[in-house]
Amino acid sequence: MNEEVIRSEADLVGTLRNVLDKNIFRVVHNEQGSSAHRSDLTVKVECDGRSATFAAQCRLNVSVAALAQVAACAGRGKHPLLVTVRLSESLVGQCRERGISCLDLNGRVWIKAPGLLIDRNVPNSFVRYRPVESAIRFFSPKSTRLARVLLHSPGRTWRQSDLAVATGLSQGLLSRLLNHAIHHGWVEGSRGDWKLVNADALLDAWEQADDFSRRVTLKQYSTLESDRRIIARLLVERTHGKLAFSQWFAADLRCPYADVNVVTAYRWNFPSDEELHALSWREVEAGGKIWILVPHDEGVFQNIQQVEDLPLVSDAQIYIDLIHAGFRGPDQAKALRQWKGFCRP
Numbered sequence: 082m083n084e085e086v087i088r089s090e091a092d093l094v095g096t097l098r099n100v101l102d103k104n105i106f107r108v109v110h111n112e113q114g115s116s117a118h119r120s121d122l123t124v125k126v127e128c129d130g131r132s133a134t135f136a137a138q139c140r141l142n143v144s145v146a147a148l149a150q151v152a153a154c155a156g157r158g159k160h161p162l163l164v165t166v167r168l169s170e171s172l173v174g175q176c177r178e179r180g181i182s183c184l185d186l187n188g189r190v191w192i193k194a195p196g197l198l199i200d201r202n203v204p205n206s207f208v209r210y211r212p213v214e215s216a217i218r219f220f221s222p223k224s225t226r227l228a229r230v231l232l233h234s235p236g237r238t239w240r241q242s243d244l245a246v247a248t249g250l251s252q253g254l255l256s257r258l259l260n261h262a263i264h265h266g267w268v269e270g271s272r273g274d275w276k277l278v279n280a281d282a283l284l285d286a287w288e289q290a291d292d293f294s295r296r297v298t299l300k301q302y303s304t305l306e307s308d309r310r311i312i313a314r315l316l317v318e319r320t321h322g323k324l325a326f327s328q329w330f331a332a333d334l335r336c337p338y339a340d341v342n343v344v345t346a347y348r349w350n351f352p353s354d355e356e357l358h359a360l361s362w363r364e365v366e367a368g369g370k371i372w373i374l375v376p377h378d379e380g381v382f383q384n385i386q387q388v389e390d391l392p393l394v395s396d397a398q399i400y401i402d403l404i405h406a407g408f409r410g411p412d413q414a415k416a417l418r419q420w421k422g423f424c425r426p
Contacts, residue, residue, distance in 0.1 A: 084208055084210065100186055108123070131194075135160045136156070146266075160182060161180070163184075169289070171265050171286040187203055187207065189201065220287050222376070223380065224254070225378075226250060229380060229395055231277045232396075233384040244259075265282070287401060302373065304362050304371065319356065323348070325382055325394045327347060329406075335393070338412065344370060344372070396426070400423075
């Protein structure tokens with residue numbers, strides 16, 4: 082499906098009139114605001130015999146800081162409504178917390194007023210409209226180094242120079258990522274005192290954006306050994322190079338929940354023939370007890386934690402690796418996240 086680029090807020094308003102469900106939404110007033118680049122709409126919503134009137138602010142690019150302005154524009158019997166090109170789940174969550182309804186051109190709707198609730202989501206693949214500016218790939222394999230570091234030490238205040246050392250990112254890229262994080266309300270601060278202020282929203286956004294198959298290459302191996310701890314220790318003892326365990330095995334060491342007989346480990350490369358011989362493993366197409374992941378970025382090896390003398394990736398990385406996996410992976414991920422020790426190594 083080809084994406085249409087929305088280049089201005091006037092385009093946003095014009096397109097909005099064409100995509101709104103006329104059975105529910107009706108634009109009853111259109112008034113140019115004090116800014117030449119912003120259009121304010123009065124929108125009436127009617128559903129199941131209930132109705133409410135909203136003061137809509139149309140924004141091409143939305144930041145969490147702008148939500149206070151959206152809320153302030155309501156009044157005189159009108160509820161606040163944010164209209165934009167594409168809403169992220171993180172931004173929808175921020176709107177919910179502030180009592181601001183929101184909708185976008187791609188069909189995402191969250192409307193709440195007395196006696197009225199509309200909550201409609203759309204799949205990530207269904208994107209017909211996007212803003213003219215290319216979005217920063219905050220959750221690309223390399224850029225997730227920042228999210229990983231922040232989530233690993235959620236109470237820490239960072240100097241930007243220390244973040245650069247911890248992530249290995251250039252100051253230029255780091256500045257762009259931090260500005261993006263401020264925009265979404267995940268962090269606050271400046272060069273000397275950056276701090277994570279909404280860990281849940283950041284992790285939710287990472288979860289939504291993650292594409293496991295595009296950031297790792299996976300091979301599976303079989304073994305006659307059934308004890309997962311023995312398998313893991315043999316992997317540490319009989320191979321060379323950096324490695325760290327993740328998914329079910331790592332989560333079980335942190336917060337036991339789902340008993341899945343798979344050992345997953347990140348490595349820089351797949352085991353050599355000599356290593357496979359030493360381990361008594363063989364490669365299989367499916368059903369292997371051992372999953373070796375070769376990452377597309379070294380950031381997964383940040384914030385390694387030791388449990389029972391075995392190296393594990395960070396809790397946030399374990400969660401992300403599990404949440405879209407099968408074999409009760411989502412259940413294990415949620416249990417880990419709800420555990421009081423999550424991201425408290």
